[in-house]
Amino acid sequence: xxxxxxxxxxxxxxxxxxxxxxxxxxxxxxGFVLGLSALGLSRLGWLRLNWDFLSAFTVxxxxxxxxxxxxxxxxxxxxxxxxxxxxLGLAAYGLxxxxxxxxxxxxxxxxxxxxxATFNIHLGIxxxxxxxxxxxxxxxxVVILAEFNGAAADMIKAIQTQxxxxxxxxxxxxxxxxIASRFAFTPQxxxxxxxxxxxxxxxxxxxxxNTMIVGIxxxxxxxxxxxxxxxAALTQRLAKETGPMIVAGDFNATGxxxxxxxxxxxxxxxxxxxxxxxxSKLGLPQLxxxxxxxxxxIVPLGPQxxxxxxxxxxxxxxxxxxxxxxx
Numbered sequence: 001x002x003x004x005x006x007x008x009x010x011x012x013x014x015x016x017x018x019x020x021x022x023x024x025x026x027x028x029x030x031g032f033v034l035g036l037s038a039l040g041l042s043r044l045g046w047l048r049l050n051w052d053f054l055s056a057f058t059v060x061x062x063x064x065x066x067x068x069x070x071x072x073x074x075x076x077x078x079x080x081x082x083x084x085x086x087x088l089g090l091a092a093y094g095l096x097x098x099x100x101x102x103x104x105x106x107x108x109x110x111x112x113x114x115x116x117a118t119f120n121i122h123l124g125i126x127x128x129x130x131x132x133x134x135x136x137x138x139x140x141x142v143v144i145l146a147e148f149n150g151a152a153a154d155m156i157k158a159i160q161t162q163x164x165x166x167x168x169x170x171x172x173x174x175x176x177x178x179i180a181s182r183f184a185f186t187p188q189x190x191x192x193x194x195x196x197x198x199x200x201x202x203x204x205x206x207x208x209x210n211t212m213i214v215g216i217x218x219x220x221x222x223x224x225x226x227x228x229x230x231x232a233a234l235t236q237r238l239a240k241e242t243g244p245m246i247v248a249g250d251f252n253a254t255g256x257x258x259x260x261x262x263x264x265x266x267x268x269x270x271x272x273x274x275x276x277x278x279x280s281k282l283g284l285p286q287l288x289x290x291x292x293x294x295x296x297x298i299v300p301l302g303p304q305x306x307x308x309x310x311x312x313x314x315x316x317x318x319x320x321x322x323x324x325x326x327x
Contacts, residue, residue: 027079028071031086035065045258049228053221055257056287059276063089094284097275097306097315104302104320111322113301114208115139118248118290119316120146120217120278127311128158134310135162138318144215145178146198146250146290147312169200177215177249188212196233208323211244211298220252220289227252231259235266244323245269248292250314255288269293272300272319280309292319299324 038061045052067089071082107113117140124131124147135143143163149155150168159180160166167187169175175192177200179185188201197218204211216234219226238245247269253260255271264271273292276285294300301320309315 024077024079025072028068028082031068031079031082032065032072035061035063035068039065042256049258050224052228052253052257052259053224056221056254056289058254058256059093059288060090060286063093090286091284093276094282094286097277097285097317098283101303101305107301108299108322110327111299111324112208113320114204114211114246114323115141115318115320116144116213116246116248116292117142117307117316117318118144118146118215118250118292119307120250120290120312120314121310122147122312122314123149124152124155124310124312125149128155130308130310131155131312132158132162134308134316135159138305138307138316140318141182142204142213142246143180143316144200144213144248145180146215146217146314147176148178150175150178167200167202169198175199177217179213179215181213183208185213191237193230193233193237195229196237197227197230199234207325209244209325211246211323212241214238214245214247214249216247216249216251218250218252228259231263235263238267244298245295246293246298246321250289251291252289253291255291260291264293268296270296270300272321273304273317275304275306275317277306277315277317279313280315281313285315290314290317292317294321297324298322 042055042058042061045055064086067085068082070085071078074081117138121131163180163182165181165184168178175198177198179200179202185202185204188203191201193199197216200215202213218230255274271293274288276288277290278285278287299322301322304319307316
């Protein structure tokens, strides 16, 4: 049935009005261009290492580009659709660590299971009970703690109720890492790395093939030069160590960064975690800066999992490994 304005147009000889098409291309196109541009910027670290911090936002850039592309495919309200897809994408990524996961599965013959966790507890002041509850949920055998106050005797005593073997780094003036374990280990003294990051190292017993466990906490943006210098010094120091090795902690860099990829490659390590862990506020972390890596020969078991933030601005991550045992 013709509209009233069309009937009137026929009577007075004016052209009929055309129906509006709510396509709204502009915002979606801008979003797509921004997303692709951000992806390009995230690769600048391969040209100059001081720009490597931009790689931390690789996932968000990809989500923006994908959301805008989906928005462009919508018949109407393209910019609104892009905005909705962007919010949903970021929320889904942040909720990923909270998804339930399956068990580790069978342990390969000739191997022994070791479950490792990393947790930046943000000093943990006033949150000891919550931290212990979170660690119980992770059921880890070895835990690397970052931003740990080495002088917190009460916290150490509380943690030792679950993990009787405890090692803090040697230089408490600048070091804020610790390693807690259910199993006995040998502290690796003299592991202080000049110009390197905060580091604590232990070596597990022969039942775990004397695997070295290294916990670290590096500098972060806006000090990329310091972080690069620290990682170079750490790489040089750990290259002297032979045998099985697991390195974990707060790297302040994601798996997309040149810094982390070159570190892993130089030490024959594979990155075994990818869950976003920071910031924990609102339960939607966006940056995967806490990592667990294992040297070749150590096989990841089952899925990675996350725990409760327990008052920290990070959430803890855990992964099980099969450690080959020499006959």
